[in-house]
Amino acid sequence: MTPITRCLARLPAAMAATTALLLVAGGAVRAADDYTLPFYDPGVALLYGVDRDPRPGVQLDYTGKTWSDTSLHPGRVYDNHTGIDYPMPLHSPIAAAREGAVIDTEGGYGTEQYGQFGNFVRVQHDDGRDTLYYHLASRADGGLDVRRGDEVVGGQKVGEAGCSGQCTGPHLHFEVLLAGEDFVQVDPMYRRLWTTWPGRVPFLAAYLRESNAGTVVVRRSKVVTHWVEFRNTGGRTWRSSIWPGRVVLGTWDPASHDSPFQATDWISSWVATKVDAATSPDEVGRFTFGIRGGPPPGSYRETFNLTAQGVRWFDHEALGGFYIPIVVSNLSE
Numbered sequence: 001m002t003p004i005t006r007c008l009a010r011l012p013a014a015m016a017a018t019t020a021l022l023l024v025a026g027g028a029v030r031a032a033d034d035y036t037l038p039f040y041d042p043g044v045a046l047l048y049g050v051d052r053d054p055r056p057g058v059q060l061d062y063t064g065k066t067w068s069d070t071s072l073h074p075g076r077v078y079d080n081h082t083g084i085d086y087p088m089p090l091h092s093p094i095a096a097a098r099e100g101a102v103i104d105t106e107g108g109y110g111t112e113q114y115g116q117f118g119n120f121v122r123v124q125h126d127d128g129r130d131t132l133y134y135h136l137a138s139r140a141d142g143g144l145d146v147r148r149g150d151e152v153v154g155g156q157k158v159g160e161a162g163c164s165g166q167c168t169g170p171h172l173h174f175e176v177l178l179a180g181e182d183f184v185q186v187d188p189m190y191r192r193l194w195t196t197w198p199g200r201v202p203f204l205a206a207y208l209r210e211s212n213a214g215t216v217v218v219r220r221s222k223v224v225t226h227w228v229e230f231r232n233t234g235g236r237t238w239r240s241s242i243w244p245g246r247v248v249l250g251t252w253d254p255a256s257h258d259s260p261f262q263a264t265d266w267i268s269s270w271v272a273t274k275v276d277a278a279t280s281p282d283e284v285g286r287f288t289f290g291i292r293g294g295p296p297p298g299s300y301r302e303t304f305n306l307t308a309q310g311v312r313w314f315d316h317e318a319l320g321g322f323y324i325p326i327v328v329s330n331l332s333e
Contacts, residue, residue: 035193036154036202036235038097038133038174039086039161040315047085047171050187051077062189082185083134083175090170091142092161094133095154095202095312097174100125102150102158107139109164117173118164119143123152124179129186134173137162153245155202155236156311195235196281203314204234205306207322208284215325218293223263227288228322230306238279244310248274249287252305252316253323261302261326263290272304293328300326 037044053060059067061077072078090111104122109115119136121144136159137143144159152158163170176193178184188194210228218224228249232238238247251257251270258269266272272289279285291302303323306314 034154034195034235035097035131035176035188035199036095036195037086037199038095038131038172039088040093040095040201040203040312041088042201042204042315042318044086044088044092046075047087048072048074048081049077049084049189050185051079051081052187052190054080056080062187082183083132083173084189085171085173087169087171088161090160090162091137092170092172093157093312094121094136094159094161094172096123096152096156096158097131097154097176098123098125098127099154100131100152102146102148102152103130105144105146105148107136107144109138111137111141111143112163112167112170115165118167119159119162121146121158123158128179130177130179132173132175132177133159134175135162135165135167135171136160138164153311155234155245155308200233200235200281202234202236203306203308203312204232205230205285205314205319206233207319215327216291217327217329218291220293220297220328220330223290223292225288226291226324227286228304229284229286230319231284232279232281235281236308237281238275238285238308240275240278244308246274246309247279247285248272248307248309249289249304250307251303253303255305255313259302260294261291261300262294263292265290291324291326295328297328297330300328302326 049062051059057070059077059079070079100123102121103124107119109118117134119138121133122130124130142160143162146152146158161170161172176186176188208229208231211226216224239245249272251259256270262269273287275285276288301323305316
């Protein structure tokens with residue numbers, strides 16, 4: 001039985017169907033811009049997209065399909081919809097789709113009531129666009145993590161989903177606007193602004209291999225070198241030297257616990273190492289670190305997970321439990 005347990009990102013049927021539709025509509029090609037989906041859960045599916053035809057009773061979706069009615073078209077569009085709706089549970093974390101500066105917020109409405117758009121965050125980016133995150137929970141309820149004037153990195157949590165404003169159920173209404181204009185929408189799906197097409201969540205990874213997928217045997221007070229590789233299946237480049245957002249391998253279960261196996265090359269008592277080099281989406285990142293035989297002789301297990309420091313732990317449930325069986329021995333090597 002392999003010592004690595006993992007549950008690599010399995011998309012629900014609804015998300016898989018949406019993904020297949022996007023692939024047919026646009027092709028699996030790399031986009032020039034570096035936006036990501038504004039949340040961390042890869043299972044969140046599109047409910048409604050932008051209506052690119054302003055005429056009442058005429059709907060033009062991101063695939064180029066036109067309807068001449070006022071009906072709802074789940075997974076596509078409804079009449080005069082100016083953003084993209086993603087249904088999700090209350091207090092689901094919302095992420096900045098790109099690096100930028102917070103230029104406006106509202107957090108005073110009730111989490112599930114009042115106002116047209118309710119609580120929101122608006123972020124200005126250096127490419128001439130703004131992003132808007134509507135229907136958030138209230139600031140008093142933990143729905144806003146940022147304030148006007150804050151600088152954010154792509155993938156940083158900016159708030160939590162709510163149902164404030166005109167809302168029939170908890171969801172995120174996400175918009176991309178031309179900077180400086182109030183109501184000039186850009187359809188990120190039609191324009192293919194995502195880092196990858198179809199769009200990805202900011203931080204996601206898939207375990208590939210390690211230097212020893214069996215039990216690591218280390219003599220008491222000695223050190224062995226270990227490495228593990230993950231594929232970057234998210235939309236953000238893994239940074240190696242820039243904080244916040246530097247991707248590291250830290251102890252898990254519980255998160256950030258002091259490890260008895262800390263070697264001298266560890267960054268801290270719970271951070272084993274950072275990614276060896278910057279790793280773009282779809283590339284493979286390696287994490288190299290020492291394992292020291294610190295505890296008394298015996299059999300142990302140390303668990304790790306990836307985190308973008310100061311931004312977000314990776315989805316441990318989606319990534320799976322990465323652990324290393326370790327035997328500390330008094331025997332000579």
